[in-house]
Amino acid sequence: MNIKISYYGQSRQLAGKGDEQLDAEDNVTANAVLKILSEKYGEAFSTLVLSDEGVLRKSILLSVNDEITDPNQTLSDNDELSLYPALSGG
């Protein structure tokens, strides 16, 4: 099935793009998708997004179809998964 990934904040910089399409297995969880993306984009991305235990860090908001959710959510075809790392000022 097809999943759209949208990157915000530092995740956009580390992925090098604002969004992309991903071909994923049926009933995949959001966290499983994040693990796939972490392998794809390397250590800096993985460190930003995943804890040492391999689950989404609590400094990042995750939404599916613009609703904040948790990484255990099962995704459906054509869902949009978005990552919002915490931002600050300066």
Added chain:
Amino acid sequence: MMSCRFTQRYQEVDVSNKLTQEEKATYEWQIWEPDFGEEGQEKLKNSAALVSRVGGLGSPVAYALAAAGIGKIVLAHGGNIKNSDLNRQILMTHDQLDKPRVECAKRRLLELNPALEVEAIPENVTEENAADLVGKVDVVFDCAPLFQERYAMNKACVEQGKPLVDAAMYSMEGRVTIIIPGETPCFACIYPEFPEGWKREFPVFGAVAAIAGNIAVCEGIKILAGFGTILAGYMLQYNARNMEFKKLKLKKNDSCPVCGDL
């Protein structure tokens, strides 16, 4: 989203300090706003705001608050002006390089609004001073770069029941949310952990920062004057790269160590 009927209980401003004829003339165009009027202007005049750091976000926040006629601004920002501040910290000027940021900001604000009371504190918010700073004001604008400052302000606002306008930016993006203690998620609900690998310096344009800053002030004015609908419990996220604006509903953490007992 919450209507401002809700927020009015946070804004029991003593409006004994009435508008002068000059002030009525100065703020005429916004007094014409029917939801605001002279009553709203008097509430602003009798209100105080803390602006934590007057950098890329805090500079436009403080400037817009001064222009709108708020009575008092408490500025908290340590350090001196650097060249690399000047693309976005619009209260800072080249002639004041290497001089204290808060003093330059105070001068610029008073040039705009001589009736404004400015308390310029040459320190950043810390766990030690946050309660005292928050205690001086009716609303807090969080524009700080360090998450330690953000968590400290959040905790002080929750403990004192003060509304917190949280603004943030990165690259071509910005965010604003409103924290109403006990009613909305607090900052620690939204981000229970410090972000791993957060870098103190990052890409951003001043104009992108100013969008967030001015949205934050719109929200603050509505909170103080008690009208409109605020972003309480919602995060406004914009991407100036493609001008995408979206609002995301945030979730309260019932076991939050900061606000879970409220």
